[in-house]
Amino acid sequence: QVQLVESGGGLVQAGGSLRLSCAASGSISSIEYMGWHRQAPGKQRELVALISSRDSTNYVDSVKGRFTISRDNAKNTVALQMNSLKPEDTAVYYCYAVNGLGLRSWGQGTQVTVSS
Numbered sequence: 001q002v003q004l005v006e007s008g009g010g011l012v013q014a015g016g017s018l019r020l021s022c023a024a025s026g027s028i029s030s031i032e033y034m035g036w037h038r039q040a041p042g043k044q045r046e047l048v049a050l051i052s053s054r055d056s057t058n059y060v061d062s063v064k065g066r067f068t069i070s071r072d073n074a075k076n077t078v079a080l081q082m083n084s085l086k087p088e089d090t091a092v093y094y095c096y097a098v099n100g101l102g103l104r105s106w107g108q109g110t111q112v113t114v115s116s
Contacts, residue, residue: 002026002105004095009110012085016114020080022095022107033098034071034078038091038112048093049080062088085114 035050095107
């Protein structure tokens, strides 16, 4: 079992930057993937970025070149550096983790609002 706590959300002007962080506790050594999903008002939740235990990464096309996901060597934190933010990035961002059996854990979410 993994517990996830997000931080770093807030309000930013278009073109600005934010850095989201997620702290994991519990069965940390069992984590195979960590990442971020987001859900905009009235829309379905979507995968934003993913990082594996071997540090391979994947991003949704809309954030490639602007967002960077990273994790520390202990794999107990994951961060999402968000640059060149756009109003369409406005959403609740959820940290998540997946263990080797495919079991998923979710954070409670952090609001990111990008104003025009």
